Amino acid sequence: MMISASMSSLTRSSLEEMLESLRRRDEEEKPKDLPPALPSRPPSRARLPPGRRSLPNNFKVDGENGVMGHRRKGSFGTKKVKLNVESPYEVKSEEIVSEQSSPRPVFTSNDASAECEAPPPTGELEDDNVVYFIKKKLHVWCRQPKGKWELGTIQSTSGEEASVSLSNGNVIKVARSELLPANPDILEGVEDLIQLSYLNEPSVLHNLQSRYSQDMIYSKSGPILIALNPFKDVQIYGDDYISAYRQKLMDRPHVYAMADAAYNEMMRDEANQSIIISGESGSGKTETAKIAMQYLAALGGGCSGIENEVLLTNFILEAFGNAKTSRNDNSSRFGKLIEIHFSTMGKICGAKIQTFLLEKSRVVQLALDERSYHIFYQLCAGSSSDLKERLNLRAASEYKYLNQSDCMTIDGVDDAKKFHRLMKALDVIRMCKEDQELVFKMLTAILWLGNISFQDTDNENHIEVVNDEAVTNAALLMGCSSHELMEALSTHKIQAGKDTITKTLTLRQAIDARDALAKFIYASLFGWLVEQVNKSLEVGKRRTGRSISILDIYGFESFQKNSFEQFCINYANERLQQHFNRHLFKLEQEDYELDGIDWTKVDFEDNQVCLDLFEKKPLGLLSLLDEESNFPRASDLTLANKFKQHLHANPCFKGERGRAFSVCHYAGEVLYDTSGFLEKNRDPLPSDSIQLLSSCSCELLQLFAKTLNQSQKQSNSLYGGSLDSQKQSVGTKFKGQLFKLMHQLETTTPHFIRCIKPNTKQQPGVYDEDLVLQQLKCCGVLEVVRISRAGYPTRMTHQEFSRRYGFLLSEANTSQDSLSISVAVLQQFNIPPEMYQVGFTKLYLRTGQIGALEDRRKHLLQGILGIQKSFRGYQARRHYHELKNGVTILQSFVRGEIARREYGVMVKSSMTISTENIKEIEAATTLQSG
Numbered sequence: 008m009m010i011s012a013s014m015s016s017l018t019r020s021s022l023e024e025m026l027e028s029l030r031r032r033d034e035e036e037k038p039k040d041l042p043p044a045l046p047s048r049p050p051s052r053a054r055l056p057p058g059r060r061s062l063p064n065n066f067k068v069d070g071e072n073g074v075m076g077h078r079r080k081g082s083f084g085t086k087k088v089k090l091n092v093e094s095p096y097e098v099k100s101e102e103i104v105s106e107q108s109s110p111r112p113v114f115t116s117n118d119a120s121a122e123c124e125a126p127p128p129t130g131e132l133e134d135d136n137v138v139y140f141i142k143k144k145l146h147v148w149c150r151q152p153k154g155k156w157e158l159g160t161i162q163s164t165s166g167e168e169a170s171v172s173l174s175n176g177n178v179i180k181v182a183r184s185e186l187l188p189a190n191p192d193i194l195e196g197v198e199d200l201i202q203l204s205y206l207n208e209p210s211v212l213h214n215l216q217s218r219y220s221q222d223m224i225y226s227k228s229g230p231i232l233i234a235l236n237p238f239k240d241v242q243i244y245g246d247d248y249i250s251a252y253r254q255k256l257m258d259r260p261h262v263y264a265m266a267d268a269a270y271n272e273m274m275r276d277e278a279n280q281s282i283i284i285s286g287e288s289g290s291g292k293t294e295t296a297k298i299a300m301q302y303l304a305a306l307g308g309g310c311s312g313i314e315n316e317v318l319l320t321n322f323i324l325e326a327f328g329n330a331k332t333s334r335n336d337n338s339s340r341f342g343k344l345i346e347i348h349f350s351t352m353g354k355i356c357g358a359k360i361q362t363f364l365l366e367k368s369r370v371v372q373l374a375l376d377e378r379s380y381h382i383f384y385q386l387c388a389g390s391s392s393d394l395k396e397r398l399n400l401r402a403a404s405e406y407k408y409l410n411q412s413d414c415m416t417i418d419g420v421d422d423a424k425k426f427h428r429l430m431k432a433l434d435v436i437r438m439c440k441e442d443q444e445l446v447f448k449m450l451t452a453i454l455w456l457g458n459i460s461f462q463d464t465d466n467e468n469h470i471e472v473v474n475d476e477a478v479t480n481a482a483l484l485m486g487c488s489s490h491e492l493m494e495a496l497s498t499h500k501i502q503a504g505k506d507t508i509t510k511t512l513t514l515r516q517a518i519d520a521r522d523a524l525a526k527f528i529y530a531s532l533f534g535w536l537v538e539q540v541n542k543s544l545e546v547g548k549r550r551t552g553r554s555i556s557i558l559d560i561y562g563f564e565s566f567q568k569n570s571f572e573q574f575c576i577n578y579a580n581e582r583l584q585q586h587f588n589r590h591l592f593k594l595e596q597e598d599y600e601l602d603g604i605d606w607t608k609v610d611f612e613d614n615q616v617c618l619d620l621f622e623k624k625p626l627g628l629l630s631l632l633d634e635e636s637n638f639p640r641a642s643d644l645t646l647a648n649k650f651k652q653h654l655h656a657n658p659c660f661k662g663e664r665g666r667a668f669s670v671c672h673y674a675g676e677v678l679y680d681t682s683g684f685l686e687k688n689r690d691p692l693p694s695d696s697i698q699l700l701s702s703c704s705c706e707l708l709q710l711f712a713k714t715l716n717q718s719q720k721q722s723n724s725l726y727g728g729s730l731d732s733q734k735q736s737v738g739t740k741f742k743g744q745l746f747k748l749m750h751q752l753e754t755t756t757p758h759f760i761r762c763i764k765p766n767t768k769q770q771p772g773v774y775d776e777d778l779v780l781q782q783l784k785c786c787g788v789l790e791v792v793r794i795s796r797a798g799y800p801t802r803m804t805h806q807e808f809s810r811r812y813g814f815l816l817s818e819a820n821t822s823q824d825s826l827s828i829s830v831a832v833l834q835q836f837n838i839p840p841e842m843y844q845v846g847f848t849k850l851y852l853r854t855g856q857i858g859a860l861e862d863r864r865k866h867l868l869q870g871i872l873g874i875q876k877s878f879r880g881y882q883a884r885r886h887y888h889e890l891k892n893g894v895t896i897l898q899s900f901v902r903g904e905i906a907r908r909e910y911g912v913m914v915k916s917s918m919t920i921s922t923e924n925i926k927e928i929e930a931a932t933t934l935q936s937g
């Protein structure tokens with residue numbers, strides 16, 4: 008963009024003048040007794056971009072990834088960005104984050120003027136600071152031997168040791184490096200972490216804890232909403248709160264506030280939005296997603312009632328996709344993206360659900376104290392005796408797929424009641440009763456399949472199916488004969504020319520075949536249900552270009568034993584983390600640089616190296632896994648060796664002993680065990696089972712088999728263990744889904760919610776500092792605080808800004824130039840210069856500034872509306888009176904005329920009329936005409 012010289016110099020001088028006067032005022036007002044170590048925002052001068060009047064010559068946009076091409080060496084977009092200054096959180100937690108340790112600006116030739124204002128980076132608690140803390144009896148955080156932080160005051164120091172009086176009265180001696188400054192009491196429990204003077208770990212943890220203890224479960228960390236799971240009902244939801252947030256009567260951090268912001272942005276900018284919710288299992292993602300949906304449904308509800316349907320889909324998805332795990336009684340075992348579409352009037356007009364990677368293995372195998380999918384228990388507990396009879400359904404405890412984990416119920420959960428609610432939800436999405444019964448039939452068939460057992464027929468471990476009620480019932484429900492089912496589960500047919508050779512399976516192969524069939528039916532049923540829900544939600548949907556997508560996806564997982572599921576989940580989290588980084592660090596800072604504003608660079612950990620480890624072809628984890636899955640003789644050990652052989656040079660990979668390997672994820676190192684990787688990646692369904700499904704009379708099973716046949720050509724030799732080249736592996740399919748998801752998210756304006764689990768016991772009021780800290784670190788919250796404190800979260804082009812707020816100017820701006828209009832608005836509303844920066848193309852505002860302007864705008868618009876209302880009312884009333892007067896005159900004229908005529912007739916026709924009568928008539932006539 009070219010800025011006209013005269014205009015820019017004029018504006019610059021006024022800005023600079025204003026800045027100068029502010030500086031002078033600050034100097035005069037500066038208290039003489041300031042704490043020496045208070046960190047401040049990086050120096051910022053509100054002025055026009057220095058020197059440059061047009062975009063840099065090498066300005067270009069990288070077409071492939073949309074990343075700006077103007078970069079400096081060691082800048083963003085390089086792999087792991089070299090830290091300019093050590094992060095107070097990542098590098099040395101004992102460092103005091105002080106004014107002196109704020110990041111040192113990266114200077115370019117253009118902003119050399121900034122150099123003199125850069126504070127030197129230091130890390131240690133300086134002598135000056137200690138003296139100040141002692142003198143003022145200021146609180147410090149003192150690390151206890153077990154790592155816990157306690158509040159205290161420094162009494163004295165001697166060398167590297169300090170004597171600290173703790174809040175419980177004890178006086179202890181600690182190394183000075185174990186001390187960190189605490190925030191003043193006035194900052195206790197601030198809503199946004201960026202308001203904290205000291206951003207060290209104990210301060211952040213203490214602030215969140217202090218809020219949590221008062222049921223203030225939501226806090227902000229710059230643009231991110233932090234949600235601590237209360238594990239109890241907190242009275243901050245419902246209609247009253249919804250209308251308070253709608254009317255902006257409340258502005259405390261809340262999911263409602265975030266959903267409101269997304270909705271308003273969507274309506275204002277006509278841009279799609281996304282709310283990305285992440286966190287570990289049990290942290291509250293699904294609940295948070297539901298709360299956001301509730302708010303959007305209230306905002307976008309209309310007469311169609313589709314918003315209710317959208318909310319009710321949660322019952323269906325939870326029944327079929329959630330289960331009790333050791334970490335969460337209602338854990339979502341799949342990822343989901345709910346896209347809610349809005350009309351141009353802002354009313355919900357449709358929705359679409361996408362699901363990712365359902366945990367199929369749960370159908371057939373359960374860990375102790377965990378349950379299978381809720382629907383199985385709900386069906387057994389809640390179905391009527393008629394339905395039970397038609398399905399040959401027994402109690403849940405009679406099915407091996409359910410009773411193997413010794414956990415049939417969940418405290419406080421009534422499965423029968425949930426089943427009735429589910430049936431209502433199925434009605435609402437207009438699923439006919441026949442289809443509902445088909446679904447229940449399939450579920451019961453799966454349960455009976457699990458009860459099918461095998462017996463040896465020879466010494467070589469070959470088996471046959473035990474022909475009992477399990478087989479009979481399963482076959483009946485599937486719509487095939489018992490014989491066909493037994494054949495499919497105990498033999499494998501190989502085509503050799505024109506001949507068919509039948510091989511009897513071993514016990515292991517038969518169990519795998521049975522379980523693969525059960526898993527396939529369940530996963531297909533889940534997919535089909537999602538399709539039905541989508542069909543129902545599509546009603547009235549028109550592409551309006553306005554949507555809000557809510558992503559609720561499994562968080563980063565690290566257990567003692569990590570398998571293929573964790574491998575996929577953590578890979579997905581790496582991708583999401585990159586999206587997060589791109590928006591909150593990379594794109595933001597690139598934007599600042601390219602627009603030529605003064606900017607103190609904040610560095611972050613780029614996870615591209617780890618993503619390359621997963622995705623690179625041909626030598627990445629996923630490619631190598633696929634390659635090995637294609638080898639008939641491959642084993643989990645050969646897979647691990649292959650990884651070690653090809654990937655040892657990647658800094659994020661570590662070969663471990665035997666079948667293990669480690670990956671350094673952004674959230675920490677995870678040790679994976681390749682046991683079961685190949686089988687889970689191949690996810691085979693024997694061709695005999697596919698044939699069986701195709702021949703079943705049950706339409707759903709036929710449909711599932713057809714869909715499978717269409718999408719994948721099944722290998723003839725699955726028992727050899729190879730993966731047909733045309734069959735997509737689970738890993739590759741998941742990668743494809745993720746790419747599609749990321750592409751979709753890239754077209755939206757993201758809003759991030761990080762859910763935090765305060766304890767592992769799912770108990771209210773328990774705040775485990777280490778657990779919280781680990782999660783805050785994992786999701787980059789602390790880094791975001793740093794960048795947000797320094798950054799400008801609101802930015803608008805000069806044109807947008809002047810169009811939106813220009814009319815607020817008290818005097819008409821004659822120049823009509825959007826830049827000068829914008830600057831004039833900022834001046835008129837006394838926005839302090841340190842609260843904004845003027846870039847080549849955009850205006851950058853610090854947190855909170857746009858809100859103030861929006862308030863003024865709203866206020867003025869309401870005033871204008873008031874005036875318009877009064878004026879129009881006045882006009883309408885005047886018009887009404889004029890009309891009324893006219894009508895009255897007309898009426899009196901007409902009536903007077905009539906009366907006069909009647910009077911004439913009467914005089915003529917009646918000689919008996921008295922003088923009094925005449926007077927009466929005359930009086931009446933006068934009254935009417937008056």
Ligand SMILES: Nc1ncnc2c1ncn2[C@@H]1O[C@H](COP(=O)(O)OP(=O)(O)OP(=O)(O)O)[C@@H](O)[C@H]1O
Pocket residue numbers: 236237238239240241286287288289290291292293294295335336337338339340560561562762
């Ligand atoms: N805002 C909230 N208010 C009250 N309780 C909550 C809230 N958020 C979460 N919970 C409680 O925490 C439990 C776990 O939450 P949720 O199922 O949303 O976790 P999640 O992060 O989605 O877990 P997973 O990844 O395992 O699906 C809920 O069942 C509920 O009891």
